[in-house]
Amino acid sequence: MAEEPARAPAAAAYRDYRTDDIYGRAAPEEVEEAAPPARPRRNRLKLWTYAAVAFFLAVGVLGGSLWYFGAPSWAVNLGLVAEEGDPDLLFYLSKPAERRKLPTGEEYFAFGARIVNSGKETLPVPPVLVQLRDQQNRLVFSWTTKADRNSLKPGEEASINESRIDIPKNAENLSLTFVQ
Template sequence: MQIACPACHTRYTVPDTAIGAHGRTVRCAKCRHSWYQPGHDEVVEDELAGDEVANRSEQTAAAQPAEAEPAAEPVAAREKVAETVAADGDWHASPPAPRGWADHADAPDYADTQTPDPVAASPVDETVEPEPVIEDEPVAHRAPAFAAPGAEPIDAEYEDLDRPAETSRWKRLLIICGILLVLAAALIYGAVRYFGAPAWLPVGQTTFAPASEALVLDFPADEQDRRELPNGRQLFAASGTITNTGSRTEHVPPVLVVLRDSQERIVYSWEMEPAQTELGPGESVKVSQMVTDVPRSARIVDIGWKPS
């Protein structure tokens, strides 16, 4: 089957099975123009309609010479009769008619000389226009999964009308990216919970809360005791004093003790409540407490105010 692009007039040779009986939308491989190519059945119907119109036109042309000619035979017959009467003699002539009378015999026969009725136009005289062919909506045909053996390669590129929109690809991509981000966040959270936050993260710098300049913590290193108990547990005892160096009474918040490993990761912490919640100017209070479930990896101790 031969098809041609209406835009660039490039011709292609395609098998009839590629277009189908009902036609389909094709796209030119050269100029990318798309058009609807009718099927083989529609082309045959158009050719039959064209042949029928041509036959009817030929019949009309053959019937035109046979149209009615001007009716001159009655007039010629009357002239011949008049010549015959004149040759026979004057005794055949009729007496003169009275004055004012009209000789109806000599009057032309209007009935015989009337213009003949025009021949009714035959239906074949009119130009017959073929009725417009109502084309069905193109049906999208899916290409077979495998090419038929011995089939010629199709030069024209076909474009399916039910091709999915490009937006669906972006939606799938966004969904995949969202899932990956959630998995990465869960992995980071689990690592921080298990190994602790690294020292370079800002979250690792807010372990203790700032306190009033009047309250001073004094926990000497030689007073911090760590030992191993007979049952194998690690004991740690923290001891120190809190002094109010200001000129007014200050509220004393809880003390936070933090133990870190050699990589400065928090491995253990606990709170110590002072015996007094308020200290006047110059007053001091001693704070001490010990715990027996300290991890063996603890190497560094930090003491400060508990965040509110």
């Protein structure tokens, strides 16, 4: 009898594509011996780390662009982001600032202002910071005051009437802001 040649172990044998027939099937004697090639082992922790870094970079770029450019109009239209427009509480000077000399020689300073709620909901009225500045726009004198009402419904008004005697002589410009 003729001796058969020694066969390689099944795990080490690779498929010989020359023996495949035209339909892509291996010859019947090779089916038992052929083993699939070993796949390289993947490091899943490394893949998750890359995915996390990519996610945080994308979130950072998106957040930075929202901060720099503002929200897109479609987000404002859908109500996802508040519209940045005029504030709901507005100041109006109802009585312009005036100075008078009193008979005692002191100088009297007075002004009147209105606060109007132009919004669609009831809002609290915060304290008001009154600032007086000189010609070079340097702060000369300031104080905090309150309106005559604590909250305003839509369309309502509150008033501020202030008078002081201890105002410096170089104070010329009046500005009103809400204390947050």
